[in-house]
Amino acid sequence: MKAFVFLPGTLCDERLWQYQLPEFSKSIVVNLRTQNTLEKMLDSVYEVSFDSFVLVGFSMGGYVAQEFALRYSERVEHLVVMGSSTQGYPPKEQEVITQALPVIRGGLFKGITDRRLREFLHPKSYAKPELRELIHSMAGPDAAQVYLRQLEATLGRRDLSSEIGNIVCPLTAIGGHDDHIVSAESILAFNKLVPNAQVQILEECGHFVPLEQPAVVNEILHGIYQLP
Template sequence: MDNRNDLTPTVFLPGFLCDERVWSDTLARLNLPGAMLAVHFKDCKDLQEMLNLVHDLPYHQFHLVGFSMGGYVAKLFATQHPDRVQSLSLVATNVGPLSERERQWRLSMKEFLGKYQYRGMNEKELSRFLHPKSLTDAHITRTIVDMSAGYTSEMYLNQMMATLDRKDLTSELRQLSCPILLVGGREDRVVPLKQLEALQQQIPKAQLDVIEECGHYIPLEKPAEMAQILSQFFSGHP
């Protein structure tokens, strides 16, 4: 008899301009005892709708895994509803507010997209996010380009503005009783490893794992390593 439905499920949240496909390669290598569900935020108009989407999932408790922007949503949800989150995994996620440089770049995109229709990320933009080796992998680059191309200008702006003004949740995370996992790519230029190391020092109970030869898109660039880290983490916190 299969009791998977009776076991704690795991919910996976995507990053900016992503959908469920950002987790597909990792989930294909992951065999957890409970259900695994990857969601997307494409239809959410603001941060509250993102939080509501997670809140309204048909699970009383679940493991929560967030990538990049999805990690911020995961952190915020966990601090607001600690009774529902059995463990929190943050993958390539900013520690606090966006840098002023990143914030200004996003605001410039707001002005641009007020005039032009978004057509998706081009391959030149990928060099900002990916490790050089990943840039030569057509599967990785095509998945990212295809995911972003599924966004209209309105969707892009809704998602960007929803998480533009991010709070530093370090003190709130320190108060959580659930296990916390941090995962970073050694060569991630969007979320430098030093940020995650600083967070881990402030939250001593948090576990930090670093993936070598990896940029920002960890679940796509290194799915086998990502799956192994999650498997080991969950085996200690079923």
């Protein structure tokens, strides 16, 4: 029975994977909200009890997952990245965050605003108030502190384009056709970088892939689960 280890994105928690966890009884979500360095995040993944596992990462968690698979190849049976590329922090997002840092450091940051959510979600997803509320809720009352720690750990993330082809496990990359944060083009680049990579771009989907298209994501993960 394959084990699944899920890594959330920035300001997300285990609820990001609420549609996936019930599908796989042998699974765990690694909390990436408390660490302020990449090394500490990687250590948290390393400490999971499974000897080897399918590693699934979304957005920031997708970057951490790539770094982990490159460093600890013997632990990863299959790498799945969603809404995450090899190309470092998205430049436009990095610019927005840099401008917002004074507000974040001042403790005034409360999470993603509804206006910003329009950039993250497909219009059909944005029209669902329960989805918007979930994303707001995941940020938590300590959003400013969590965000600062995660930025400190990953804002300077490396471009892994020249290294990702060295991973020894199979790789599946999933992106949203309408993702304005991590473009579909940057996800499709995995086809050129990783031999035999499986890349899927989902229609009517923005950045929050596991929440916007859960049925398709589950189908893909079940296909991986059934591999020998």
